[in-house]
Amino acid sequence: MKSEEVFGEVLRTIRKKQKMSQEKLAFQSNLDRTYISMLERGVHQPTQNSLLALAKALNMKASELVELVEEKIDESK
Amino acid sequence: MKSEEVFGEVLRTIRKKQKMSQEKLAFQSNLDRTYISMLERGVHQPTQNSLLALAKALNMKASELVELVEEKIDESK
Numbered sequence: 001m002k003s004e005e006v007f008g009e010v011l012r013t014i015r016k017k018q019k020m021s022q023e024k025l026a027f028q029s030n031l032d033r034t035y036i037s038m039l040e041r042g043v044h045q046p047t048q049n050s051l052l053a054l055a056k057a058l059n060m061k062a063s064e065l066v067e068l069v070e071e072k073i074d075e076s077k
Numbered sequence: 078m079k080s081e082e083v084f085g086e087v088l089r090t091i092r093k094k095q096k097m098s099q100e101k102l103a104f105q106s107n108l109d110r111t112y113i114s115m116l117e118r119g120v121h122q123p124t125q126n127s128l129l130a131l132a133k134a135l136n137m138k139a140s141e142l143v144e145l146v147e148e149k150i151d152e153s154k
Contacts, residue, residue: 001082003125003126003129004125004126045124045125045126046124046125046142047122047123047124047125048080048081048084048122048123048124048128048146049080049081051125051143052147054148061144061147062142062143062146062147063140063141063143063144063147064140065136066125066128066138066139066140066143067140068139069125069139070129070138070139072138073129076141
C-alpha cells in the first residue's frame with residue numbers, strides 16, 4: 001500500500017470516529033472538500049500545511065497524525 | 078514565519094548537526110539536491126513522502142520531524 005493510501009485510511013478513520021462529515025472537516029480546516037476526498041482515497045498525498053490544518057481541525061497534533069501513518073506503514077511491512 | 082520556512086530551518090539544523098551535506102542527504106533520501114535546497118530555504122513545503130524519506134535518511138521518524146516543526150511554530154506564536 002502506498003503511503004498516500006495509508007494516510008487516506010488514517011484520515012478517514014479519525015474523521016469518522018469524530019462523526020465529522022467531509023464537508024465539516026473541509027470547513028474547519030479551510031481546505032476544499034474535493035481535496036479532502038482525494039486525500040482519503042489516496043489520490044493525493046498531503047503537504048505539511050494540509051497536515052497542520054487537518055490535525056488542527058481534528059483536535060490533534062500533525063505529528064500524531066504522521067505517527068499513526070508511520071505505525072500503519074510499519075505494520076504493513 | 079511561514080510553516081515551510083519553519084520546516085526549512087528545522088531540516089537544515091538537523092542536517093548540519095549530523096554533519097551531512099545537502100548532496101549526501103539527497104543521495105540518502107533519494108530526493109533531488111535542488112529540492113532539498115528549496116525546502117531548506119522555505120521555498121517549498123514538504124509532502125508526506127518527502128517527510129518520510131528525509132526522516133529515514135536522518136535516522137529519525139517523520140513524526141519527530143513534524144513535532145519539531147510544531148514546537149517551533151508554537152514558540153513563535
